[in-house]
């Protein structure tokens with residue numbers, strides 16, 4: 001696990017955008033594992049810009065998002081489907097909807113949806129790059145503390161800490177989703193390369209525990225110690241606090 005201080009969100013997002021650009025140019029049918037949330041916003045702006053500037057054909061690229069809120073359909077502005085389309089997939093005409101995988105939070109049978117998602121993920125082989133954010137409690141995807149390391153895509157209950165963090169995006173607290181469909185920890189670990197991004201003082205504790213602590217299911221992100229190609233990219237705020 002390599003830790004890098006890339007100073008700020010803009011520079012870190014630029015680095016990851018360039019890595020994705022290189023990956024897609026090297027393999028036009030690349031498999032990319034994508035994340036949402038506040039951490040990722042600049043990444044999608046910069047990557048869309050670079051893909052357009054380089055006239056890259058993305059029609060063969062397969063993307064798998066980590067998670068979706070239960071109850072959030074594509075037309076719901078709070079859904080991760082809407083987040084991804086507004087910020088990324090609508091920014092380049094060639095994205096092929098058949099190659100965009102986001103679990104459906106409004107599927108009639110959510111357990112079946114989770115199983116199909118895991119099967120689809122396995123069928124494409126190892127993702128080339130998986131991008132991750134991290135929760136204040138150390139979650140990756142929505143794998144909350146205590147999640148077994150061998151978990152796969154499934155319905156998860158969100159913890160009060162995660163619901164509180166997510167509530168900034170909702171006007172009414174009663175609208176904050178209590179459940180999500182999330183790739184599991186073992187699903188995430190199948191990627192060939194993993195890049196985790198974290199910015200700002202709210203993430204100091206989680207990164208401190210990740211970098212300096214033990215590998216334990218109490219801190220889901222610590223499973224990354226068991227992977228041999230992981231970069232943890234932080235800003236100055238986090239780096240200075242933990243060094």
Ligand code: F6R
Pocket residue numbers: 034035036037038039040066067132133134135139140141142
């Ligand atoms: C989102 C996801 C979550 C977030 C994490 C951090 O797809 O899987 O693990 O990465 O909750 O969220 P932000 O970036 O909003 O602080």
